[in-house]
Amino acid sequence: MTTTATRELQYREAINEAIRQEMERDETVIIMGEEIAGGAGREHLGIVDAWGGPFRTTVGLIQQFGNQRVLDTPLSEAAFIGAAIGAASTGMRTIAELMFIDFVGVCMDQLLNNAAKMRYMFGGQVTLPFTLLTRIGAGFGSAAQHSESYYSIFSHIPGLKGVVPSDPYTAKGLLTAAIRDDDPVVYFEHKGLYGNTGPVPEEPYELPIGKARTVREGTDITLVGISRMTWVCTAAAEELAKSGINAEVIDLLSISPIDYDHVIDSVKRTHRLVVVDEDTPICSIASEICAMVADEAFDYLDAPPSKVTAPHTPVPYSRVLENNYMPNESRVIKTVQKLFARG
Amino acid sequence: MEIDRDTLLKLYTTMVTIRNFEERGIPETGQRGMSASLHSSAGQEAVPTGMCAHLTDDDYLASTHRGHGHCIAKGVDPKLMMAELFGRTTGSNKGKGGSMHIADMSKGMLGTNGVVAASIPLAVGAALTSKLKGLGRVAVAFFGDGGANQGVLHESMNLASVWKLPVIFLCENNQYAESTSVEYALSTAHVADRAAGYNMPGIHVDGMDVFAVYDAAEQAVARARAGEGPTLLECLTYRFYGHTVFDNPLNYRTKEEEDYWRGRDPIKLFREAVIPQGDITAEELDQIDREAEQLMEEAIKFADESPLPEPQELYEDVYVSYPTEALKRGASMEV
Known part of the structure; x- marks a missing residue:
């Protein structure tokens, strides 16, 4: 890993930089999710990137990479997460965002029965370079359907990997590794960390998944x-x-x-x-x-x-x-x- | 409908190969004690046959629990399928998947799938790959009348329509979801009626008539390849057996009904339509029947002579990279 040109970034900025650098490096990387750009369908009014993601982790991506690689979706997690898995199985390197982990109930089948099992069930014929970005964490008065930290459920499922970055440095390094990984990885962002700052190398770097x-x-x-x-x-x-x-x-x-x-x-x-x-x-x-x-x-x-x-x-x-x-x-x-x- | 002689023979060959696979492979698998989860598609052969006649190995197909016919029509080698059903390492999936997960990525076969409607968004994703890479490929999502009522189908139809993806949503309406009839479970007269909600063509055809399926599929594929978006194609068909090998369908449908549909056997209808035209003889078709029977004997022999997996293969292909030790740590395994 190179550590030249380190400067301070927020946790959310480190996430954004990892996605941007991987999309620059590999044109098969695409990202899809709800409001990841925002304002979809209002381009004719000059509106682009209205939200930049619910927590602004994906801001600027649609302007750099266009709406064929940065895909705002209808509110259809089962369909677009399933599609991200299907696209990963056929040659794309996909990132899908599930806005809050609490929403996993509506799309769990795609993660549990397709993402986690296809490689095994198919006898190793398929690789699934698929990253699911999602959010955890209480402390914001958001109550029971926007605040849970259900990572243990994913730890329990063979076929999935999972990472829980704690600061800007690990946020970038683990997300770079997750996107480059040929297995499905669930990436848990903590809502209470987005504003935290810390040193982050400018160059892309990977931190190993599975290492404390x-x-x-x-x-x-x-x-x-x-x-x-x-x-x-x-x-x-x-x-x-x-x-x-x-x-x-x-x-x-x-x-x-x-x-x-x-x-x-x-x-x-x-x-x-x-x-x-x-x-x-x-x-x-x-x-x-x-x-x-x-x-x-x-x-x-x-x-x-x-x-x-x-x-x-x-x-x-x-x-x-x-x-x-x-x-x-x-x-x-x-x-x-x-x-x-x-x- | 103008179908050349070679295509006609290919349609017939595909249908009888599927029929023979179901009639021979399922009982042979049962006799070897390999699986209780076997779903025969006998009776439904015209649907994947008519559909896949318009596809190449590069196109994609996502299948269901009743998917042997989809695999054969998409070009998967019946030998590899038989070996898979017998749990052998030479199987399409190295004996890891069995009947409900047969996949062959080299044929664009994205897997039969054990969860009703779960494979549908995989086809949407494959179509997205095709569109983004400009590959000109189409993806077909097979599902049944049972799957027609799953939410993920509706989300997928909307998404494919919004993104104008080259997808064909192909409903094999065999009129029963397990033992529940479409008259009870379907809110509309036809599954195809639901296409209106997603701004795509909704077509329903006689799924026992391979030519009707062939013609409708041709239009849907042309629309997809032209970048005009998805189509919902419903084929009314009938499964000759129960939901699984253990199900006695006479508990929920009548002998008269079964006799009617057996009278509309797609293979029989094909012969009745084609032989009188004079270009193809009954003897030629009989010869194809014998070759299909012979192919199954060879497939069974191949599967029986193939090795069973080594116990350590349990740990293989869970991930591309993951420490093997971590797969069994704390589990007190013997292998």
Whole structure:
């Protein structure tokens, strides 16, 4: 990877740059979705790119690449996501945007039964270079149908890969890798990260799908964060340091493949684990990582593998409820303190 | 309708090959204990035959659970299909898919599909590829009267119409979705009526008459290749057997009805229409029948003599790239 000419970009700008650079590099890359440009059908009034995406992650693409490669769609997720899979199977490299992960119910069949299974069912005859962009994350008063973080569902489905970038650098590197990947990849953008800034190389670069990274080194406990929860973990770690607990923080970055080895190597040194997951607790990534650590690193543990997650409820609307729904520093700190109180 | 002699013989050959595959392949697969999920298309042969006569290997076809006939008409080798049904590594899908997922990308065959109507948007996507790359190819989405009621069909018809894609939505209306009749489940007299909602031609023809299908398909393909957009083509047909091999259709339809439709066997109708014209003799067609029978014997022999998969093949072709260890980690596998 080259790291020359680094400058600060927002998370949303890093996403936009990755798409733009891959569309420049490879003319078979196309993107489709609802409102990714916006104002479709009003070109005769001089209107183009009216929205640039609901969160402006796709702004400017239609002006650079035209409406044959940047395709605004009717509200028909099953049809256009299925079409993106069909186009990927016949020679295009496709990106489709599902506006919020909560909407996956209307198109899940295409992801579950076609994208995930075609290569296997067909005996390897087909490759599906298909990326699904979608959004997760609570904290915006958007209630239960626009705020969920259902990535664990996709971790569960063989045939799909999944990534959960946490900052502008990982946003660009993982999206570049996802678009170039010959397997279907679900790319989870967190709504709470779009405005965050950070250094991003100007050149295209890939970060490997399936690799976690350590964002804070420590010796006493391993905290694993997923997407925005990584920064809840680092904030908690700074606080814990004041009481003499030196936490290591791992940013998971991929939900399929899961980088178990990175976590287990850390736990073998720290002997304790807390996974912080914004998704609900049952059959979650957090429970999966805890189970694998218990299975493969049992003898190294000084305390039960633990998790801090959302409760087993839908995302509530009222802020007082939503603030209690999301994992926060306080819950992480208290969970860690309990583990140390066991002696 | 002016169809040359070679084309006539090809239509007949395709129909009897499909019929023989269904009549021989399905029971032989059952006898080998390979699958309970087998759906015979016997009786419906005229539809894929008339449709695919206008397609080349470069064109695309997305199929259904009752898709053996679609595969044969699109040019998939019956030997590879038989081996697939028998679960052999030489099968079209290396024994990974079976009857409901037969695919051959070299023939534009995007798979039979086990979820009703799920393959329809794949054809829309293939048509998008053709349009964006300027390939001049068309894509055909097969579905049944059951699939006609799935939402994804309606979304797909709208999208294909909005984007003016070279797609043919081909409904094989065999009058029963499992055991539920179209009289009950369809809100319109014809599936083709629904085309009006998507600003495309909606045509319904006699699906037991291969010439009627051939003519209608010719127009739909011409429209698609000319860049004029999609067509909904409904072919009224009949399956001679039940939904699957375990279904006794006399639980929901009458013997008289079955006899009527058996009397309209598309192969029989073809012979009755063509032989009196004098250009093609009954003996020639009988010879094609024998060759189709022989082809099935060869396909069965090929499949039986082909190797079964090694257990480790379980892990192959899930992804292009993914650590194999990660496919079985924590699963306490024996292989």
